[in-house]
Amino acid sequence: MNNIFVYCEIEDGIIADVSLELLTKGRSLADQLACKLEAVVIGSKLDEIGKQVFPYGVDVLHVADDPRLAPYTTLPHTSIIVNLFKAEKPQIALMGASPVGRDLGPRVSSALYSGLTADCTSLEIGGHEDKKENKVYENLLYQIRPAFGGNIIATIINPECRPQMATVREGVMKKEIRSANYKGEIKKIDVASMVSPADFAIEIIERHIEKRKVNLGAASVIVAGGYGMGSKENFGLLYQLAEVLGGEVGASRAAVDAGFTEHERQIGQTGVTVRPKLYIACGISGQIQHRAGMEGSAQIIAINNDPGAPINSIADYVINGDVTDVIPKMIKYYKANSK
């Protein structure tokens, strides 16, 4: 009882990376709290699913296997999670900050009257003293996230309500196998007792899910542009540099909002988190939401003409100049000198 639960998303029989990252984080939190890590998978044809999940250090795997449960729809998954949590009383519940987790999480938190913090960038365990109520809490989940335009970092706690719920975006936490032979137990969920016909009110008529076109997470070099690129045309320079270097193009939220490039290239707290070998930030000022998504990069080059840009303070190299002048020079040298 009072263990850590991770809701695992599944697409085409494969557990989503974000869920495996949360299992990894959940395992280390469980070690710290000396409790068990439990995973929940809800879908169809899940006979072999344990193989994907247990190596991350999962002690108990709850499986709800029913043809009606895949693909994901809100109500049946909510009913199962709510019933399961009522019975098992987890102290912490984690979900991906994906379209599924962001659809399911708030619904579950509302039904259980428990707090939910979206898009956490860090999860820690710590105590809390409520001086007004004269109460001391131990081992709370600190849900840490940038807030309010990134001007602040907020630490959120749920002192009284359980489970303490948080969502985290893909790529924010690291994915790490605990042991290939980790032994856990499978518990089958009695689906019929938890869902009602009314839960299937929403019907999926068509579904086209594509393999991701842009894979920023796997790129070793990322050339990212911000609002300072000035135009969609100038953004073309970034594609040229990325192609020459064998990298991918990323963008800040401001650049995406300005229509310079597509949303799937957005890096930062509300986009993708990346850790490439080299990150070239072009015309990016470096607000904290953006930095939250890229500060784990091994090397950072900032190109801009604002000596006060926040990005400069986390960069290894700062090139003070106009991106439209600097990038062609980089391309020219690389083409002439690489093997």
Next chain:
Amino acid sequence: MKAFKIIVLAKQVPDTRNVGKDAMKADGTVNRAALPAIFNPEDLNALEQALRIKDQFPGTTITILTMGPGRAADIIREGMFRGADDGVLLTDRAFAGSDTLATSYAISRAIAKIKEYDLIICGRQAIDGDTAQVGPQVAEKLNMPQVTYVEEIIQADNKSIQMKRRLDNGVEIVKAPIPVLLTVTSSASACRARNAKFLMKYKHAKTISERQSENEDYMSLYHDRPYLNIPEWSVNDVEVDPQQLGLSGSPTKVKKIDNVVLQAKEAKKIDASDAEINLLMKELIDSHTIG
């Protein structure tokens, strides 16, 4: 074909792109008074979807429901200028400091008071928190289904509605029964502009608090044209459990707020000359960072 009763949930948000130093209060909540306030962008996308249904089904009514301080009446007027019929401002100090759950509780109680509705449409998320929680939490409290990430309503009839959802890696076409709550993404069509006729008609639409500063001559206007009264509901106007409201009714608490401190690295400063850029590129190739 029937007309729809639509409630659009909208939020007045601080423009987080222009944040000053006094943006936060000592208790870690937002000092909204210090910031420019705008109509939350995705709520405008939501309003447009509602207006399109109204275009298609004459007699459809659109009510803007917002919770916030007195000045949030601005976005009700803004919605009316674009084609909404009326609005309700839910405002009370008792709501201050609410987290998403306490907010959704208050809003769901106001919706229960409005009583008749076929569709509740709101933006997927607000730019001041980006949580995307209030829509689904409201739907759960009203025990109704939800469809999130809606990009386009494709068709609607008396019993059901079909729409396209825009997900990270694709799309879904789903059919939902009515009533249902929809959250609309920024990839949906932009909201139409203000309409000059509605601007003239609703220019003087005001809440009772706003009217208190008007002079006597004006008061007859609100008597003759009742549509200019924007209802203002306090905690006493909705049936609520006060323990679920505001800061104390919020399960999540802000433990602390840290200002962002940059741990400055020793960055190597380079100018844009050919020589310096060539040197940098050579270094990166030699260290196998690139190539």
